[in-house]
Amino acid sequence: MSPEMQRTYDVRVKEFVPLLPPQALKEEIPISWTAGDTVIAGRKAIERILHKEDPRLLVITGPCSIHNEEEALEYAERLNALREAVSETLCIVMRVYFEKPRTNVGWKGMINDPYMDGSCDIVEGLRRARRLLLKITEMGMPTATEMLDPISPQYIAGLVCWSAIGARTTESQTHREMASGLSMPVGFKNCTDGGLTTAVNAMIAAGSPQSFLGIDADGRSAVVKTTGNQYAHIVLRGGRRPNYDSVSIREAVDQLRAKNLLEAIIVDCSHANSSKKYQNQARVWQDCINQRLDGNDAIVGLMLESNLREGNQKLTDDPCRLAYGVSITDACISWETTEALIRSAHEQLLRSRRGNSGDAALSGNGRYKVAVTA
Ligand SMILES: O=C[C@H](O)[C@H](O)COP(=O)(O)O
């Protein structure tokens, strides 16, 4: 480019690092028939739940963010066994989140910075994300992720059954346009202050055909024309106050009904619904199960932030010294708590379906005691 053309461009860009085209990564790590079957069946099951053709409760559970493949695979193996055991009442999908939206700055997830040292080797991040999604879907485990960067779906979306647009990006036109072309159901979080209107508008925009700028499978910049995503739905994650209680659910249903949108709500038991205290997730979970048992079919799914071990840890200069199975972003509930919550919900839903009387109560330490009465 001539100097007079160049002098007004890229004033603050240090470097352009070439990225391999999506097609090249798909050929390097090809989707298998088994993985493809998991994705297709997972998407179908979620679509049927959103349309209330499948009475099961959708459960999206897993780490706040993935930073270590070995830990993610151990979690996936445990969850997959549990998924099969409770599949009569629950449709379990694993959170496999590689992209983290930050309130200001911080580690932005495995795709952005796989070595967690600021080197931001995004090519390696995309490779690791795709490889891990492939391994998890090959187990038969359906996957969920947040789509944050509008380019990355081209590299990984074929291995994802459900995706979220986060609270910080639900108002973004770019993300709504992207969602209109995504192949899986997309949940829009309410925005961080708790307002639902942004998510409702996002559902309308994502449900409509859109034309916007993107890239194609060969990595060429392109005008992307979409059909609209008829499975856009809302995810309540709380805001200035929690919004999982029955009054908030009613309010959300009223807003959805007024716009003729899917009256299918997923409640995120974490984030502002738990006041960012992982110990509160159990309470939110049981409240929503109770609402379901009381006949409220608007809540079709629940989300948990869960990891092998509870809590979280700070990411320091030496990632090798991180504790195994502990989140480096939001604090999570442990595997043991997750399993107890899921098994308890399964038993309560089974009993209710069979018309048996039963009682599930929260014990003092936040774990469930399930007492079946004759
Ligand atoms: O789910 C994760 C976090 O809540 C989200 O990425 C924001 O994190 P931050 O406020 O720590 O940046």
Ligand SMILES: C=C(OP(=O)(O)O)C(=O)O
């Ligand atoms: C970032 C997340 O949620 P939210 O957008 O609701 O903050 C998340 O689920 O990881």
